[in-house]
Amino acid sequence: MASQDVSRANAAAQIELHRALAPRYAYRYSFPFSRRFQQEWHAEMIRHAPRDARRLLDIGCGTGFFLAELEQERPRGDGPGEGLGAVGLDISHEMLQVSEQYVPDARLVTADAERMPFQGAIFDTVFCKGSLHHMRNHLGFLESCRGVLAEDGLLVMSEPCNDNPLIRLARAILYRKSPHFDVGDQGFTRRGIVEVTEQAGMEVLKTKKFGVLAYVFAGFPDHLGLLRFLPGSDLITRAFIGFDRFLCAIPGLSLLGFHIVVVARPRRG
Numbered sequence: 001m002a003s004q005d006v007s008r009a010n011a012a013a014q015i016e017l018h019r020a021l022a023p024r025y026a027y028r029y030s031f032p033f034s035r036r037f038q039q040e041w042h043a044e045m046i047r048h049a050p051r052d053a054r055r056l057l058d059i060g061c062g063t064g065f066f067l068a069e070l071e072q073e074r075p076r077g078d079g080p081g082e083g084l085g086a087v088g089l090d091i092s093h094e095m096l097q098v099s100e101q102y103v104p105d106a107r108l109v110t111a112d113a114e115r116m117p118f119q120g121a122i123f124d125t126v127f128c129k130g131s132l133h134h135m136r137n138h139l140g141f142l143e144s145c146r147g148v149l150a151e152d153g154l155l156v157m158s159e160p161c162n163d164n165p166l167i168r169l170a171r172a173i174l175y176r177k178s179p180h181f182d183v184g185d186q187g188f189t190r191r192g193i194v195e196v197t198e199q200a201g202m203e204v205l206k207t208k209k210f211g212v213l214a215y216v217f218a219g220f221p222d223h224l225g226l227l228r229f230l231p232g233s234d235l236i237t238r239a240f241i242g243f244d245r246f247l248c249a250i251p252g253l254s255l256l257g258f259h260i261v262v263v264a265r266p267r268r269g
Contacts, residue, residue, distance in 0.1 A: 209257025
């Protein structure tokens with residue numbers, strides 16, 4: 001099957017998958033301890049964007065929780081070219097209908113991220129939280145990201161990391177056994193995601209591992225709901241977050257990270 005046909009077939013499959021998952025995602029983020037972890041995750045990504053960035057794109061914005069924080073942290077300016085604000089793009093219209101509850105004033109676009117409907121390099125920062133691994137043409141997706149970025153813009157991604165063989169095995173089993181995942185949505189090694197980003201004409205500025213205990217126990221209460229039944233779940237999550245920061249800052253222990261954050265910009269010259 002040609003690459004374009006594969007991408008279209010995957011797009012249709014992802015639409016159907018996320019049609020069913022939209023209520024589940026809203027449930028996932030309904031717990032205070034889960035929101036606590038998601039806010040930490042979002043803050044980790046937002047801190048890499050320039051402070052004056054106001055033209056923002058959230059690819060795969062899903063149910064809109066990250067988009068809402070972008071709107072809060074980086075409000076629209078009144079100057080020339082600053083009125084665009086945050087734009088959320090997702091292939092699932094059902095997901096965007098949930099987004100409208102949390103960011104009623106945001107601009108939402110239903111589209112395939114491999115064929116984005118934007119004209120020109122209009123965004124200061126493009127965020128991609130767990131969307132790249134849903135694509136089948138990773139290079140084409142990243143080239144599309146580069147195409148909508150301003151010359152001095154940044155791409156900030158967070159993607160499942162498979163550097164740890166045990167995490168890679170656990171993820172492969174989960175994706176095969178659970179109906180809530182697509183078996184083709186595999187993670188990346190650090191080397192692999194850096195290579196494909198560079199092939200897309202971008203310069204990787206930074207990589208950083210993210211999420212260990214908080215990711216497992218607080219990130220997905222719809223899959224592993226232990227903290228739902230424990231008193232002090234928010235305090236436990238805070239402790240996990242602090243411990244995870246420590247682990248991911250140490251080169252040897254950062255192998256435990258479930259995600260990798262990548263910061264890149266269009267290659268100059």
